[in-house]
Amino acid sequence: MPNITIDGQPVTTVPGATVMQAALAHGIDIPRLCYHPELVPSGGCRLCVVEIDGRPNPTPSCGLPVAEGMVIRTRTEALEEMRRDIIDLFVSDHPLNxxxxxxxxxxxxxxxxxxxxxxxxxxxxxxxxxxxxxxxxxxxxxxxxxxxxxxxxxxxxxxxxxxxxxxxxxxxxxxxxxxxxxxxxxxxxxxxxxxxxxxxxxxxxxxxRIGRGREWELARKRTICGYCGVGCELEYALTPSLSQGEGRGGGQQILYAQGHPAAPVNGELTCVKGRFGWDFVSQPDRLTQPLLRKDVAFELGLSDEPWELSDKTVLQGKGKLDDFTPVSWDTAAGFIADKLAGIIQRDGPDAVAGLTSARCTNEENYLFQKFFRAGVGTNSVDHCARL
Ligand code: SF4
Ligand code: SF4
Ligand code: SF4
Ligand code: FES
Incomplete structure (x- = not known):
């Protein structure tokens, strides 16, 4: 374990660490623009230069491995002047808009x-x-x-x-x-x-995200991506306030999604679906509660209005929301249970099959297959491995 000194503070670090890593791990903030903890240092911006005892010139700390006994200074007057000049150069071809x-x-x-x-x-x-x-x-x-x-x-x-x-x-x-x-x-x-x-x-x-609010006005919401079983953690940036929201029911709308450095599974990285495939969330025709076709609801006594299916395409999954009536989860689950029980009683357990989803948790999928195998009595159960 190399022992070094940074800005007068004794630091014990891990072998192979860079000066930047050792400093950040001990709460010492070295200015940096091209450094990223997940990437190989490039030494491109030079903002992270530090002084080392025994070295004639300042050295970028992001790619410099620590050595036993190193004495490092990160904030001398000369270094701060150098950094100021570097920023000055950056903004010489960067519009300060x-x-x-x-x-x-x-x-x-x-x-x-x-x-x-x-x-x-x-x-x-x-x-x-x-x-x-x-x-x-x-x-x-x-x-x-x-x-x-x-x-x-x-x-x-x-x-x-x-x-x-x-x-x-x-x-x-x-x-x-x-x-x-x-x-x-x-x-x-x-x-x-x-x-x-x-x-x-x-x-x-x-x-x-463009033109839709300043960063400090945006609300943040951390969640788990619902697309597949990897379980990446996402942080959504949301429209500033309810009054500016344009989402479903006037609620807040997602502006962008990003990974979070502290996410154990994915860190800052996601795939295209997690990062850009969230617009379904605020679609007006998104299903958010169980629906029963109106003629079935009438048959079950859940509605007083007789209703006849006018367009048979509803049976091919092309029905309009108007063809359905919202019901509670208990009603929907009871209806499904009755239908399943009727089929199993008439044709045996292998007459039904279960298909579960990668959007469910491991625990939900475990329970689902257990229900089909041990409860219903069939091995006809499968899973969409990816969406
Ligand atoms: S687009 Fe330019 S500023 Fe942005 S990460 Fe790439 S090189 Fe850096
Ligand atoms: S104009 Fe935008 S990108 Fe450039 S320094 Fe200002 S905030 Fe950053
Ligand atoms: S979005 Fe395209 S260019 Fe950017 S990191 Fe992913 S693959 Fe590379
Ligand atoms: S952070 Fe850019 S050179 Fe080190």
Whole structure:
């Protein structure tokens, strides 16, 4: 276990840790723009430079392995001046549109510009990458806000394995591109949105989020993705208040979904369904309670109104909501139980089969198969492994 000193504080860290990891693990915050705990350090932004006893020059801490006895300083006057200059350089080709920017309040560049009191560049401003790509239903790429930290490229390569994007051209005109600048849908992109999640600025933004509220106004809701059995944890960002909500019943509406760093299963990463496939939640025709066809409800005495099925397509699953009447869960479960019991009594237990869902929990699926095997008496039970 290497023993080191950071800003005068003795720190014992794990072998192989970097100075950045050791510092963060002990609550010492080193400024950083291109570092991400899940990615191989690139040393690109230089904001994380630290001074080490015995080394002539400041060194980026994100890729520097600790060594026994290292004495590290993270906040000297010279380092802070260097960082201020780096931010100054970043904003020399980054429009400071913060007042109208959707990343306002969640932008790492803005955070450091504030901390280092950089309200405008002291260099000549020149936009190096005006590229704007609006080529897919999920997110917009507005590279005027890109600081070339490379996190999107690394997450796409190292974690997702899609390799859909990379650095194109060189020097001042370099930018992040798909091969031959093809639209994302024609690249190997799987639209997981991991690049959007790790981007520190407004260069990559979920389409549904744009222009719909400032970050600190959005409500947050942590939940588990309902799409498959992996159980990824999601955090939904919701419209600011009920009065601005446009969702079902005037309620809040989801603006975007993201992974949460503390999520044990997935961390910040999700697949395309979890990150972008949530719009069903506020669809007006989404089923949220049991429905019985009106003629059945009448037969069961649950309704006084006789009703006749006018359009037989309802039997093929094409019925309109008007053809049904809402009933309680107890009524629906009782109706299903009676029907099942009748079939089993007449034709035996193998005349029925159960199909359960990946959207259920393990416990629910266990109970379901137990009910069919031990209760009903049939092994005809199956599961949709993925949706
Ligand atoms: S990306 Fe960040 S620094 Fe740039 S305009 Fe938006 S909030 Fe400001
Ligand atoms: S959405 Fe996923 S696959 Fe597509 S570029 Fe971003 S990280 Fe790569
Ligand atoms: S698009 Fe975002 S994550 Fe990618 S290099 Fe630019 S700033 Fe970094
Ligand atoms: S965070 Fe270390 S160089 Fe960018």
């Amino acid at each position: 913060c007042v109208v920017c959707d990343k306002n309040g969640a932008c790492d560049l803005q955070k450091y510009a504030y901390q280092y009191n950089v309200s405008q560049t002291s260099f000549d401003f020149e936009l190096s990458r005006p590229h704007y790509f609006d080529d897919n239903p999920f997110f917009v790429r507005d590279y005027q806000y890109c600081i070339m930290c490379g996190k999107c490229v690394r997450v796409c390569d190292e974690v997702v394995g899609a390799n859909a994007i990379d650095f194109a051209e060189r020097g001042f005109t370099s930018y992040i591109a798909t091969p031959f600048d093809v639209p994302l849908a024609e690249s190997s992109c799987v639209f997981c949105g991991s690049c959007v999640q790790v981007c520190p600025t407004a260069a990559l933004l979920p389409r549904q």
